Amino acid sequence: MTHNPNPSDKALVPFVSVDHMMQLIHRTGIREMIAGIARNIEDDFRRWEQFDKTPRVAAHSQVGVIELMPTADDAHYAFKYVNGHPKNTADGLQTVTAFGLLADMDTGYPLLLSEMTLLTALRTAAMSAVAARHLAPKDATTMAMIGNGAQAEFQSLAMQALCGITDVRLYDTDPAATAKCAANLAGTGLTVTPCRSAEEAIQGAGIITTCTADKRNARVLTDNMVGAGVHINAIGGDCPGKTELAEAILHRASIFVEYPEQTRIEGEIQQLDADHPVTELWQVITGAANGRSDARQITLFDSVGFAIEDFSALRYVHDAARATGLNLPLDLLADPDDPRDLFGMVMRAAPARKAAPVEDA
Numbered sequence: 001m002t003h004n005p006n007p008s009d010k011a012l013v014p015f016v017s018v019d020h021m022m023q024l025i026h027r028t029g030i031r032e033m034i035a036g037i038a039r040n041i042e043d044d045f046r047r048w049e050q051f052d053k054t055p056r057v058a059a060h061s062q063v064g065v066i067e068l069m070p071t072a073d074d075a076h077y078a079f080k081y082v083n084g085h086p087k088n089t090a091d092g093l094q095t096v097t098a099f100g101l102l103a104d105m106d107t108g109y110p111l112l113l114s115e116m117t118l119l120t121a122l123r124t125a126a127m128s129a130v131a132a133r134h135l136a137p138k139d140a141t142t143m144a145m146i147g148n149g150a151q152a153e154f155q156s157l158a159m160q161a162l163c164g165i166t167d168v169r170l171y172d173t174d175p176a177a178t179a180k181c182a183a184n185l186a187g188t189g190l191t192v193t194p195c196r197s198a199e200e201a202i203q204g205a206g207i208i209t210t211c212t213a214d215k216r217n218a219r220v221l222t223d224n225m226v227g228a229g230v231h232i233n234a235i236g237g238d239c240p241g242k243t244e245l246a247e248a249i250l251h252r253a254s255i256f257v258e259y260p261e262q263t264r265i266e267g268e269i270q271q272l273d274a275d276h277p278v279t280e281l282w283q284v285i286t287g288a289a290n291g292r293s294d295a296r297q298i299t300l301f302d303s304v305g306f307a308i309e310d311f312s313a314l315r316y317v318h319d320a321a322r323a324t325g326l327n328l329p330l331d332l333l334a335d336p337d338d339p340r341d342l343f344g345m346v347m348r349a350a351p352a353r354k355a356a357p358v359e360d361a
């Protein structure tokens with residue numbers, strides 16, 4: 001019989017695997033789950049000042065980035081580990097993968113370890129919809145979706161569920177990505193139109209989402225493509241030297257950001273002077289600052305992804321995993337019965353000595 005010398009229940013950390021996350025999405029409904037995460041994000045953005053905040057800690061290479069994203073309030077601490085490697089898809093790997101943890105500030109013990117590749121797609125979609133609800137023209141029913149990779153369907157469904165988008169116009173430099181996205185969105189109730197260029201995709205769109213992956217200062221949208229009154233949701237520019245919009249667009253737009261200290265390093269606004277005015281989205285949500293104030297205004301959500309959004313998403317999964325039992329107890333923390341006898345716990349785990357062979361009589 002094997003004996004686990006580390007028996008404490010409080011040290012077993014609930015772990016939500018990729019399989020459990022997919023089951024949770026199916027049980028909850030993908031739009032409902034995005035809406036639930038969006039509610040948590042709005043609640044947490046309303047109490048923005050209660051959080052510890054720092055720009056994420058990034059390790060850059062020629063081909064990508066690995067980032068740690070920590071934040072905490074009085075009760076909980078969270079971090080996400082995430083990578084961004086645009087060249088990965090050519091090798092059959094994801095551009096973005098992630099996992100993360102929620103912990104109890106009182107004991108420092110983890111409360112949840114979770115996959116976050118799927119959860120990042122859900123929370124990024126929820127965040128886009130929260131921003132668009134405050135910034136996009138109220139009568140927008142068409143969205144251009146430029147970049148049809150891993151995030152694209154999540155973005156489209158969030159805008160359908162939370163912002164009343166009925167039509168999505170798709171464009172990607174790789175037609176196979178557009179075909180994949182169109183096939184996945186069939187039967188969702190969205191009218192989906194594959195397009196042959198970004199110019200074609202933005203025709204009639206009140207919301208333009210750019211979600212491309214390319215490690216350079218790209219020009220996915222040029223100045224002449226952006227007319228008055230649209231809302232741009234720019235997701236793919238999220239690293240130094242990795243942007244999507246022509247600078248001239250930024251000078252015509254009212255720019256909204258998550259956390260300026262991080263966005264000035266990573267977002268579209270890295271192309272602008274460090275004192276260029278931006279509005280923090282949390283202040284729009286609390287009513288302290290204006291969102292869209294006139295019909296001809298170009299609003300830009302310069303999204304890079306901030307730790308509080310992951311905190312909100314982990315809170316959602318923590319509650320949902322508890323309610324559904326969709327988690328595994330992980331033997332992650334060494335926690336001896338006598339807290340000071342860590343060494344003794346190791347010794348008691350020594351493999352039992354084999355019984356000596358019985359001598360022939």
Ligand code: NAD
Nearest residue numbers: 095124147149150151172173177211212213236303304305
């Ligand atoms: P992905 O690699 O799966 O998809 C990116 C798509 O962009 C690919 O299909 C590619 O062909 C296409 N593309 C590249 N250049 C293009 C161009 N000029 N015009 C049109 N299409 C182009 O990546 P993904 O997981 O969907 O992520 C997309 C981007 O969003 C990445 O850059 C990622 O870093 C970023 N991201 C941001 C956040 C955030 O919170 N802001 C969160 C997640 C991902």
